[in-house]
Amino acid sequence: MNNNKVPVWLLAVACVSLTGCATIFGDNSRAVQVTTVPAGATILVNNGATSLASPTQVIVPTTWSPTTIHVQKAGYKSQTFVVDPIFQPVGLWNILVWPGFIIDAISGDMMRVPAESRHYTAVLVPN
Numbered sequence: 001m002n003n004n005k006v007p008v009w010l011l012a013v014a015c016v017s018l019t020g021c022a023t024i025f026g027d028n029s030r031a032v033q034v035t036t037v038p039a040g041a042t043i044l045v046n047n048g049a050t051s052l053a054s055p056t057q058v059i060v061p062t063t064w065s066p067t068t069i070h071v072q073k074a075g076y077k078s079q080t081f082v083v084d085p086i087f088q089p090v091g092l093w094n095i096l097v098w099p100g101f102i103i104d105a106i107s108g109d110m111m112r113v114p115a116e117s118r119h120y121t122a123v124l125v126p127n
Helices: 008-017 021-025 089-095 099-107
Strands: 031-037 042-045 048-053 056-059 067-072 079-083 119-123
Touching: 031 067, 042 056, 048 056, 079 119, 089 099
Parallel strands: 031 119
Antiparallel strands: 031 056, 042 048, 042 067, 067 079
């Protein structure tokens, strides 16, 4: 008799192997709150135009490299700041289940946006 059922232990091993520690337990927020004084400044992310105007929330596109956020408003000097991601130490638990390193690396969850970089207020100076 050919039994096509997959053993429960095999499913459990597959589930654990296909997740990363930082993906599950890490701080995976990529949102940065951008506020300007005065409000209504245009937001550019990595020198690319967006339809965003301040105040707004910018989602960092990748945590593998720094993200540049540029604010500009007619009649004011523009300002730029950089969001530098940092390593999530919780990702070190992937030593126990090595495929987790691959999952966290692909998802970008091995890195995170530091708490101090999640809020940016730009006081724009007139030209």
